[in-house]
Amino acid sequence: MLKLGSAFRGYAIDASDGKIGTIADLLFDDRTWRVRWLVIDTGTWLPGRKVLLHPGCVGKANRALRELPAALTKAQVEGSPELSEHEPMSTQMEQRLYDYYYPGGTSAEKAFLTNPIATQYASTRSEQATGWEDRTTQPDDPESHLRSVVTITGYSIAGGDGSIGKVEDLLIDDGAWSVAKIVVETGRWWSRKFVLISPDSVRQISWNERELRLAITDEQVEASPPWTPWTKALGICRSDSTV
Secondary structure, eight states, X not given: OEEEGGGGTTOEEEXXXXXXXXXXXXXXXXXXXXXXXXXXXXXXXXXXXXXXXOGGGBOXXXXXXXXEEBSSOHHHHHTSOOBOTTSOOOHXXXXXXXXXXXXXXXXXXXXXXXXXXXXXXXXXXXXXXSSGGGGEEOSSOTTOOEEEHHHHTTOEEEETTEEEEEEEEEEXXXXXXXXXXXXXXXXXXXXXXXXXXXXXGEEEEEXXXXXXXXXXXXXXXXXXXXXXXXXXXXXXOOOOOOO
């Protein structure tokens, strides 16, 4: 099911022996648009610390309770590499996280993560070799392609004739853990009209200029049908035709 990225914020993560915190953000790969990490605010349990969980660690969302089960213990989460809130995510840090969560290290690690992580890890490595690198520019670590759903919200959308609108949100497929659509508010031609843009329509992302540049025309965006979520408060959405 498609769910607004913003709606994941506040979802509780329920480990096998208790809650570890709530989702604060999602990090996605800006070449493949796949969600690679869930950023967890551990609250009073581990004060002042955020941890990253791989999507392969969590099960099916309980939408009524707004929580996700995790195939981890609290001790395993506490032992994960610490994420610095004031530094950009580096390739080295992500490799440390993969080494921790990927079942290739100690017997304890293998006990709590098996095939889901192995499959997604191999898939990610394959995607990194597909040649998508030239679609984006990065101001910090040139090898890092992890981007924040929170950060990209509000970025301007540019077509061939200039600004079209801004990123209102991202639609996340929580089965595949990937960005399915970009929700765009078009502030140029209509008042508060929302349309859906396929990630494949993005030609380049400028993180310095906070802008997504499209490989489609303004007219194509203008002609796309308006989009409205069923219930935005719950983050449950329907997908109409997109460009």
